[in-house]
Amino acid sequence: MHPPPATPPSAGPGSPGAPPPPDVPSGTSLPAPPGAPRPPRPGPDGPGAHGVTARTLARVTAVGPYFAVTGGPRPDARDFRPFTALLHDPPALAAYVAETGRRLGTDGPPDTDRRRVAASTFHLGTAARLWSVALATATLTGRAADLAPERVWWRTPRSGPVELWLPRPAATTAGDLPGALYETVVARLLLPLGAALRRDFGLSPRVLHGNTASALVGAVRVLLARIPDAPRSPLPVAAALLAREPLASAGALTTDPLAYHRDNCCLYYRIPGNGYCGDCVLRRPGPRPDGRD
Numbered sequence: 001m002h003p004p005p006a007t008p009p010s011a012g013p014g015s016p017g018a019p020p021p022p023d024v025p026s027g028t029s030l031p032a033p034p035g036a037p038r039p040p041r042p043g044p045d046g047p048g049a050h051g052v053t054a055r056t057l058a059r060v061t062a063v064g065p066y067f068a069v070t071g072g073p074r075p076d077a078r079d080f081r082p083f084t085a086l087l088h089d090p091p092a093l094a095a096y097v098a099e100t101g102r103r104l105g106t107d108g109p110p111d112t113d114r115r116r117v118a119a120s121t122f123h124l125g126t127a128a129r130l131w132s133v134a135l136a137t138a139t140l141t142g143r144a145a146d147l148a149p150e151r152v153w154w155r156t157p158r159s160g161p162v163e164l165w166l167p168r169p170a171a172t173t174a175g176d177l178p179g180a181l182y183e184t185v186v187a188r189l190l191l192p193l194g195a196a197l198r199r200d201f202g203l204s205p206r207v208l209h210g211n212t213a214s215a216l217v218g219a220v221r222v223l224l225a226r227i228p229d230a231p232r233s234p235l236p237v238a239a240a241l242l243a244r245e246p247l248a249s250a251g252a253l254t255t256d257p258l259a260y261h262r263d264n265c266c267l268y269y270r271i272p273g274n275g276y277c278g279d280c281v282l283r284r285p286g287p288r289p290d291g292r293d
Contacts, residue, residue: 071169119201127215144180178240217260
């Protein structure tokens with residue numbers, strides 16, 4: 001959920017050549033529609049927090065713009081909406097994809113190809129934001145934040161990445177750490193979001209799974225660079241996640257040096273004046289796999 005970087009991202013947030021988004025002044029959010037759900041009343045960190053607290057999320061936020069997330073009470077909750085709106089409210093999803101297209105310069109007369117580019121960029125940005133928060137929390141605490149759709153609230157700024165808010169931070173207790181992250185990020189957020197984007201914008205599952213994997217590796221790269229002395233390395237966790245389907249079929253990870261090679265394309269190259277992402281299948285010689293994006 002972010003506006004596109006000025007240059008193609010190589011593998012998600014903070015990748016070489018992708019500048020951070022601009023700072024967003026307060027009070028510049030796009031308004032939520034009338035009748036949108038009101039945020040829950042924030043509460044203190046309860047027994048389910050297990051180390052995932054507002055203080056933890058402040059440490060996550062310090063990593064960089066794509067990692068920014070507020071936990072607990074916040075003075076201005078206006079226009080925040082639950083993530084469920086993106087999954088179950090087609091007009092809300094269409095509005096944000098249209099806003100992404102406007103920032104990309106792909107808006108204008110209706111065009112299926114332009115809509116697909118905007119939808120893929122929206123999905124890649126959403127994946128980058130969610131993986132950044134989830135993986136940084138796991139790296140710092142050894143716990144997976146509970147990012148159930150009803151717990152994650154978002155607000156669209158007029159520029160910069162989407163704002164994220166967890167009114168009641170908590171940890172999930174589902175299985176081992178890679179399994180818990182898969183459940184909370186992939187199964188509960190990105191797969192349902194991908195299904196909605198396939199339904200409304202015709203995106204290929206290959207593109208969506210590639211976006212999810214690429215964004216994960218981008219978050220790993222930033223964490224290794226900015227908190228190299230973290231209690232846990234994000235790389236083994238990410239490698240375990242990338243060994244699971246549907247991510248395992250989306251590309252190949254190498255660890256020395258760290259690189260990811262997609263078997264599909266995020267469509268960013270179709271934006272006039274832009275090139276290929278660093279992990280794009282189109283950068284390698286030869287025909288595209290199966291002749292598809």
